[in-house]
Amino acid sequence: MDPPEANLDLVRRFLDAHPEYTDRMFVSVKSRSSASEPALRQSVATIRQHLGGKKLDLFECARVDRNVPIEQAMEVMERLRGEGLFEHIGISECRAETLRRACKVAPVAVVEIEVSPFAYEEETKAVIAAAAELNVAVAAYSPLGMGFLTGTIRSRADLQGDIRSHMDKLSEKNFENNLKLAGALQGIATARGITPAQLCIAWVSSLGPHVIPIPGSSHESRTLENLNAANIVLSKEDLAAVEQAMKDNPVEGYRYQQGHPVWG
Structure with a gap:
């Protein structure tokens, strides 16, 4: 900005x-x-x-x-x-x-980290657990996987001129593999009658009452769509389906570029 x-x-x-x-x-x-x-x-x-x-x-x-x-x-x-x-x-x-x-x-009061089905590393889990123990809220940024999990990005061409095209996870080497997870989540969302974005936000919320998803959007309709995710409670079956999708479609690549510091 x-x-x-x-x-x-x-x-x-x-x-x-x-x-x-x-x-x-x-x-x-x-x-x-x-x-x-x-x-x-x-x-x-x-x-x-x-x-x-x-x-x-x-x-x-x-x-x-x-x-x-x-x-x-x-x-x-x-x-x-x-x-x-x-x-x-x-x-x-x-x-x-x-x-x-x-x-x-x-x-x-708050620790801000990236949390989504696209960014759920062992350290992510450790921070969420420590925050619960210490009574610290987790501000979970990029719950939509930098927008990759919304179902709107289907090829590298959709990222032309976009800074996200330089991210390792969305590089030519890793894009097609990681698109499999986005597709699997979209299938779960469709079966549930919600959008992929709402599924991801609700999943992040399910990680604990202290975990607060903070999605970003510059469009009114998407902002309202994201806010409506607060009313969605995923069932055990829904959560199991998301976990299975993550297990079957492991994410490849670094969160940013190789060598970029993330965990301090």
């Missing part, structure tokens, strides 16, 4: 026009990648400036800065929170062990 703060400006403009939503809206914003105190302070200041009068409910470290120990980053976050600059602390893309270390320093 250009400029990077454009989304914050949109929130501010909306709330300026509809102030009755100010207290009903929960705003979560991530920092940039550096977890040094000057960088975090600057991030918070920039966010607050663009939000205007809306308070920052949750401030989140974007990924884990490998140059700053998580304990040190958490000390800074807790200090900023204590100054009243935001209400809650979040971290993202961290290992279960890192989450445990962070929680020993200060309360973590």
Whole structure:
């Protein structure tokens, strides 16, 4: 998004026009990648400036800065929170062990990780389990597998000019194999009378009451479709079918490009 703060400006403009939503809206914003105190302070200041009068409910470290120990980053976050600059602390893309270390320093409200049938690694499961134990919510981003599991992407040609075409899972080498999982999930969704997107969101929700899917969309119809997934409860048979589809159609490739850091 250009400029990077454009989304914050949109929130501010909306709330300026509809102030009755100010207290009903929960705003979560991530920092940039550096977890040094000057960088975090600057991030918070920039966010607050663009939000205007809306308070920052949750401030989140974007990924884990490998140059700053998580304990040190958490000390800074807790200090900023204590100054009243935001209400809650979040971290993202961290290992279960890192989450445990962070929680020993200060309360973590949310951990944000990628969760979908397309991204369900052993570390994903470990973070979800640790979060439940530590009373931390999981913000599950990309529950639709970066849109790949919606049934709308059927060939590499559909990704022409799309940044997702550079992802290893959607590379020429892995695309056709991974399309099998998307097709299997679409079959389950059709039999259930729901869309593939709704199936994926409901499946992510089934992983625990602390797991919150956060799908993204720029279309009103798809946003409403995604919201309606909150009313869908998958049966044991539905869940078993999804698990079997994942087992029969294992995903190949890295989540991003090979060598791109994911778990901090």
